[in-house]
Amino acid sequence: MNSTFDSREAARFLRTLRVTTQTAIALNDLDRAGERARPVSTFAALAAKGADEWRFPAAGILSGDGLVLARLEHESDESKVLTLQAQGVVGLTAYAEHGVKVRLGDALQIEGVFDRDGRLHVVLDADALTRADFSRLEIELLDAQP
């Protein structure tokens, strides 16, 4: 390589490269939020049922599109809380302040709204826990925009 660039013009090129690529990446992330948030998202890994109760991975399980992480928290004999947290810019754009229907198998469907921070807590009482099938967790987006 024998070319050397003028420093002022090279700075303009570097700035152009910086602005155009990062703006295009940001736009791409927002577009993916619109495209990838399918009406129904299933989860890539599944909870397993042990002898007496469901075993949920401590690190949670990620939806197939990578946009929502589900955790089972506040465990007690009487009730549990299923926490759904939207992931990254794409997940937040897709789910924050949006309504969803959470399905835990055929016998249990619960509607809720992700908060502005992309979190949704679903409280499951003893009755719900008997009907819930965590191996068939799905979330369905109910509205397109907040």
Next chain:
Amino acid sequence: MGAQRAAKSGRDIVAYFAGHLANLANGNDTLGDAEEIVVVRPFHLYERVRRLLTVNKRYAEGLVGVWAYPPPDGVEEAAEFYFDRVLDRPIAARRDEPTSADNLAALIATRAAGPIAPPPRDEALSTWKALVGGPARRRRFRATTELFELSNRILKCLDAANRPYAETLRLGLCPKEWLVGDDAAGVNTLKAANGFLKALKAKMGDKLGRRPSEAEIEAAFAAAPVPGAKTGKDFVATPLGAAIVSRVAGQDQTYLLSFETVEATQAAEIADEADGPLMTQQEAAPYLAAAVEAGAIAPPERDLLAAIMAGRTLNQALGESLFLRRRVKADFEGDLAAYVEDLSARTARFVVAATRP
């Protein structure tokens, strides 16, 4: 060109944030391509930005640096401080010339599609006030090249307003403790202190977690002096110098790891100021051609960058190129954004190396 897997780093997160703000202010997250008007509601936009800063890990760690805030402050407090000290920080004028925030406000005013409030008098604008303070009803920046200019002007504001904050994080210190109050340090002192820290780490053989010797401190100070102190001993006796040495000597692995992450996001070669407008595709072509000639990038990668600079979306720019699709899949696990960041960084490194000092 090796086919190594590039780490998805927080590199150039400030430019990404500027691009993100431009897209949000332009309604690109909620409006279809055909819609001509965006109505900017400051509180809605604030909520979106606050949410991103607190919940998005890349922003919370790389931009806000929540790891630098001691308890009881958490991500909410850190994001709030970042908003106040960076986004809403008034940008002062030099020599009565328009500031970067004035230039941003002027661009936005050209998009007015309704009443426009008179600008505040004798008050330095912040990035945020320039972004939301103009007309509420605006004609959108529909051509991507127009959006680039909006992003460029936001980035010019952020480059100025974010610098003291970023320099404090690079030192591993909490911005809330060092940007306000009696011990507040100026940006030039912070920059020099970072130079000193870098030299000190090198003199210590990058083996941190211990107190540096006097000889190491003096050698580092000789290589990278800090204004206001005559010797290394003088500097480490100041509150800022003492804090830096304490952090270096500490065993806080979170800090050590975070420092490397933040260091990588603040590469000097991409933070230089540039005058003049963004380059056209034609103006940029010789730089891309030279990068291909030198083997820094492949011909299909040149075409990809040229298409992005011409305003095409990433997917449009990727097109049907089997070379590019294979590379994204094999080396970047299908993460197109990570690939473009890696490609951009390789191109930038080549141009910096090939530029006359």
